[in-house]
Amino acid sequence: MDGIANGSTPNGLIQAGAFRIIAGPCTVESYEQLSTSAKLVKQAGFEYLRGGAFKPRTSPYSFQGLGEEGLKILSQVGREQGLKVVTEVLDPYDIELVMEHAEVLQIGTRNMANFALLKRVGAAIAGTDHGVILKRGFAATVEEWLLAAEYITSAGGENVVLCERGIRTFETSTRFTLDLSAVQVARRLSDLPVVVDPSHAAGRRDLVLPLSRAAVAVDADGLLIESHHEPQEALCDGEQALPVDGLLSLREALEPFAAAM
Ligand code: PEP
Numbered sequence: 001m002d003g004i005a006n007g008s009t010p011n012g013l014i015q016a017g018a019f020r021i022i023a024g025p026c027t028v029e030s031y032e033q034l035s036t037s038a039k040l041v042k043q044a045g046f047e048y049l050r051g052g053a054f055k056p057r058t059s060p061y062s063f064q065g066l067g068e069e070g071l072k073i074l075s076q077v078g079r080e081q082g083l084k085v086v087t088e089v090l091d092p093y094d095i096e097l098v099m100e101h102a103e104v105l106q107i108g109t110r111n112m113a114n115f116a117l118l119k120r121v122g123a124a125i126a127g128t129d130h131g132v133i134l135k136r137g138f139a140a141t142v143e144e145w146l147l148a149a150e151y152i153t154s155a156g157g158e159n160v161v162l163c164e165r166g167i168r169t170f171e172t173s174t175r176f177t178l179d180l181s182a183v184q185v186a187r188r189l190s191d192l193p194v195v196v197d198p199s200h201a202a203g204r205r206d207l208v209l210p211l212s213r214a215a216v217a218v219d220a221d222g223l224l225i226e227s228h229h230e231p232q233e234a235l236c237d238g239e240q241a242l243p244v245d246g247l248l249s250l251r252e253a254l255e256p257f258a259a260a261m
């Protein structure tokens with residue numbers, strides 16, 4: 001690892017060997033909200049901005065995201081701040097639209113086994129500079145997760161990044177259980193970079209920093225972190241979002257570890 005990367009990468013992708021942090025709010029709420037959040041991500045020295053425009057909510061009555069309007073806000077703010085954009089694609093029909101606005105497509109935990117989506121995404125990104133972050137299904141084995149990634153690569157998609165985001169166990173003190181062994185297991189079985197999402201795993205912001213340190217210790221290639229300039233006002237996942245000072249402390253805390261490896 002060469003320290004926390006904050007320069008531009010040749011092709012806009014997360015690569016093994018450089019520790020990268022993706023940060024931003026769970027969901028795009030407005031131009032003002034995303035722009036403020038993005039400035040903080042930039043200030044913290046990270047190069048990828050995340051934010052959901054299509055949200056896979058457990059309840060159909062919860063806020064579902066701004067859709068295309070959210071994508072437009074994402075690409076505008078990404079351009080303004082010089083940040084690459086990561087956002088989730090939920091529906092095969094939206095793949096091209098999402099690709100117009102984001103450098104990296106996220107496939108969420110609930111869609112890891114949506115093989116039609118995986119194949120369509122793989123074919124759509126083939127020969128492009130776009131990347132895909134494939135989150136582990138919260139009830140999937142590492143083998144199932146790696147086979148899901150092969151649906152994308154065998155359809156022609158090259159730039160796939162795996163993301164461990166916690167699995168469901170009997171434990172209720174955290175939202176999911178972060179499976180750190182999976183990072184090492186996946187590394188041994190595959191050449192794909194592996195990033196860790198401690199925010200969705202823990203579901204609480206006080207554990208994000210310690211779990212991030214643990215992710216560095218197990219040799220993860222990066223982190224996906226939820227942050228918000230006013231977490232108590234967030235429309236989605238506010239309890240796990242790092243506020244401004246949290247994001248800066250995260251960078252400060254990880255820099256020496258990431259640089260030393
Ligand atoms: C997210 O990243 O906001 C998200 C919904 O993640 P997951 O699919 O891991 O729940």
Ligand code: MN
Binds near residue numbers: 026027200226236237
């Ligand atoms: Mn979220």
